[in-house]
Amino acid sequence: MRRGAGVGRSPRQGTLRRPAGADARRRDPRGRRADRPVVARRALPPSRRAAPGAAADAPGDRRGSLPGRRQGGHGAGEGPPLPGGGLPHPAGIDRRRKRAGRDAHRPGPGARTRAGRARAARGGHPRHRRQARRAHPRPGGPARAPRRRGLLPEPGVGRGPADDHLHPRPRRDRRGAGPQRAGPDGRQRRAALRDGTHEICERGGTVKPSFEGSLPPLERRTVVHVLRERAERHPGRPAIAGPGAEIGYGALLDEAAALAGSLRAHGIRPGDRVLLMLDNHVDAILAWLGLTCAGAVEVPVNTAFAGGFLDHVVRDSGAVAAITETHYLGRLAAADGGRLRGSVIEHVPAESGRGRFDLPEGEPTVEDAAPWDTAAVFYTSGTTGPSKGVLVPHAQAYGYASPVYIGAVEFDDTSYVAMPLFHVGGQLWGVYNALIAGARAYISPRFTASGFWEDIVQSGSTFAVLTGAMARFLEAQAPSPLERSSGLRKVCLAPVPADVDAFCERFGVAYCAGYGSTEAATPLAAPHGVSGAGGLGWVRPGFEALVVDEHDRPVPDGRIGELVVRPHEPWTMFQGYLGRPEATAEAWRNSYFHTGDAVRRTADGEFFLVDRIRDSIRRRGENISSLEVEAAANTHPQVTETAAVGVPSEHSEDEVLLLVVPHPEGPPDPADLFRYLAERLPYFAVPRFIACTAELPRSASNKIMKGPLRAAGVPADGWDAELNGLRATRNGIVQT
Structure with a gap:
């Protein structure tokens, strides 16, 4: 039979095509049979339309039907029976099954043959009937879980198109490995599912962000x-605040423009570099x-x-x-043989x-900048030599x-800033x-663990940036009633500390993390x-990141290597080291910036910090991460x-020497x-030497400077495990 003479569905129009002949007189002006229902393109089939006199479905309730099930009592939500005796979809079936049910009772290519017509009369394709049996268990019978892997609705929760923001669908990775499996439940996993911005990864229920926005x-x-x-947009909205001071966004721009005019009057020109040696306060901003x-x-x-x-x-x-404080004038005036003497602008504090x-008065100025x-x-920090000046363009800072x-930070938040303002963080x-x-x-003005919660309450802060050391100092404090009620x-x-769950549970906070460097x-x-x-x-949009060996070759997931990155857009990373083209070229070798950090990447793409490459320890043929030793000791x-x-x-x-x-x-x-x-710890990572110290040397960015500690060696009062007859072995601690 010719293709146009059979009974089939037009792929262009989605309507029924029948041969002209005796039935032509019964067609309407558009060529359709007047006495037969017509399934128009994207229209609901008759079996999925509401029965005469039935209540309309709730908004967003896109219920469908699957063939292959006999009519029976499935409770509320049933629609009219299908021609083959099927039942309508409940709201919790995903789109693929809806599509399967919708297409099953549209005449398709199989309806042109006797076997196809018989199969349609029995309720559709066997594959569709199997899906229907999984989705619609017999009354009183055990429920059968659908085969679809990945995220599933929580028990008792229907899923429809309007629920996608509650239960995001798993993504298929580019390697074609199929949707990623869901791991065990947890508080943060459930919270991530609720906000609809993440997906569950293979590794232990980790939630992978989808990075929405741009x-x-x-x-x-x-x-x-x-x-x-x-x-x-918000001239009267508070922008910057501090003890006894607050500036709105409109006033902030006006005061910044006025100060820019005064700087111009003082002789500062576009492109000039000016030192800022100021304490933490509103005027520093x-x-x-x-x-x-x-x-x-x-x-x-x-x-x-x-x-x-x-x-x-x-x-x-x-x-x-x-520009400096009054109490730093002497230091700056004498620096580098007094080169800046006469060019130091004093900040005079007030009660x-x-x-x-x-500064002298000048005409308010706002110089436009390019990214x-x-x-x-x-x-x-200068932990391996003299510190280098990193040239940061506007686009990178943004x-x-x-x-x-x-x-x-969100629009209604107040960010608590206790980190030094001379630090990029x-x-x-x-x-x-x-x-x-x-x-x-x-x-x-400064971070103090004892007064942290009072500061949070007085400032009305809802967000804070904390280093690992700050978090440990807070945990070491005695419990306070303000910890949970501060806001x-x-x-x-x-990075995220090892006891992050206990930290968040104690203080009632959620945490975010990231990898940031000045460069x-x-x-x-x-x-x-x-x-x-x-x-x-994970790698955010706009960047590429790899884990490489000492020859810049990518290593497999799970292996430790150096983190190297590069941007997709220009001017979104540093322009180089000031006056050091060789150091810039060395850091940017083979088209990637080499961070100097040892990391490992999991199969789902998350990166974990292992150590600074120069801080790793080699002992008895084993590589030891100093960070892992410190995390256990802390x-x-x-x-x-x-x-x-x-x-x-x-x-x-x-x-291994552990300073405490x-x-x-x-x-x-x-x-x-x-x-x-x-x-x-593994036996080979247990420190042989242990010594107590009042404080640890820190760099300008508040990082521990391990170079001086290595150079100093074991303190005279240090404890030696072997001299005290103890040794860690594969079989535990043995007496020597």
Whole structure:
């Protein structure tokens, strides 16, 4: 029979095609049979239409039907019976089964044959009937779970198209491995399912973020654009606050423009580099924004720098002026042989919480900036030599601070900033993050664990950026009733500590994480509650990241290697090291920026920090992560903070030295701590040497400086396990 003469469905129109002939006189003007129901394109088949007099379905209730089941009592929600005796879909069947049921009783290619017509009369294709049996168990019989893998609705919850934001569907990965399996339930997994932005990965129920949203066009990623946009939209909304001071967005732009005019009157020109050596207060933010509006480049300086450290920054930066506090004037005036003498601008504090800058008046100025213009020069920690100046363009600063992908600060939040403003985390993650979101940033003079919760209550803060050391100091404090009632809801932890669940349970907060560096911005991110202990997150849109060996070859998932990254857009990472083209080329070799961090990546794409490559320890043929040793030691109740380093051994390679900052209630017994660690670490990673110290040396970015600790070696009063007759072996601790 010719194709056009049979009974079939037109692929273009979706209508029934019948041969012309005796039935032609019974057709309507459009050529359709007047006495037969017509299934038009995208229309519901008769079996899925409401019965005469039946109540209309609720909005969004797209119930369908599957053939293959006899009519029976399935309770509420039944529609009219199908021609083959089938039952309508309940609301909880996914789209694939709806499609299967919808297509089953449309005449298809099989209806052109006798076998096809007989099969349709029996209720459709056998595959459709099997799906129907799984979805519609016989009354009183055991329920059969559908074969579909991945995320499923929670028990008793129907799923329809309107529920996709509650239960996101699993994504098929690019390798064609099928949807990812759901892991065990947990509080954060259920929370992630509720907000509809994540999917469950294979590894133990980890929730993988979907990174919804996007950054604005490149031209809008500048500090000046953010200030203007917020001042136009919310001029009276509080922007920056501190003890005894608060500025709205409109006033913030006006004061920044006025200060920019004064800087121009002082002789500062666009492109000039100016040092900022200021304490944490509202005027420090104003100085940063005033320099930006003047077109100058800020160079934040650690307020603890003196002597050779300060000489290096003054000389290396080529700064033409400096803005500093009254009590730092002497240090800056003498730095680098007094080169800046006469060019230091003093910030004079006031009792009211706001101070003034010793500058002449000028015409308010706002210099437009391009995303590729240098916004700041941040100096790195300098743990392996003299610190290097990192050239940060406007677009990189925006990408580092933007809350789009990590969801740190929202419009109604107040960000608590206790990290130093000379640090990229304090200025960009703390303050700029809030400005981009249109939120409020509260500047605390300093971090104190004992007064943290009172500060949170007084400032009304709902979000805070915490380093690992800050988190441990808070945990070491005695419980306070303010911990759960302070209003703090979210924290940023980087990396995620090993006891993060206990931390969040005690303080009633959710956590987000990410990997950020002065050079690379934030290529990895994990929104609230989706990363595990030690996690850095997943690669966010706009970046590529690999784990490579010493020859820059990618290593398999699960293997440890160096993290290398590169951006998809220009100007979203650093422009280079100031005056160091060789160091820039070395860091950017083979088209990727080499971070110097040892990481591993799981099969679902999450990255975990192992150690700084130069801080790893080689002992008896085994590579040891100093971070893992420290994480285990920090769980001891009499330990506040630790640092593990390798020291020379009389045998070969290294021995592990653990330096301990004891708890205020008293130091741990070294032998007890040795046994404690032997139960939690591989035998070869248990420290042989243990020593207590009052504090650990820190860099400008508040990181522990392990270079001096390695150079100092084992302290004279250090405890040696072998001299005390103890040794960790495969079979446990043995007496020697």
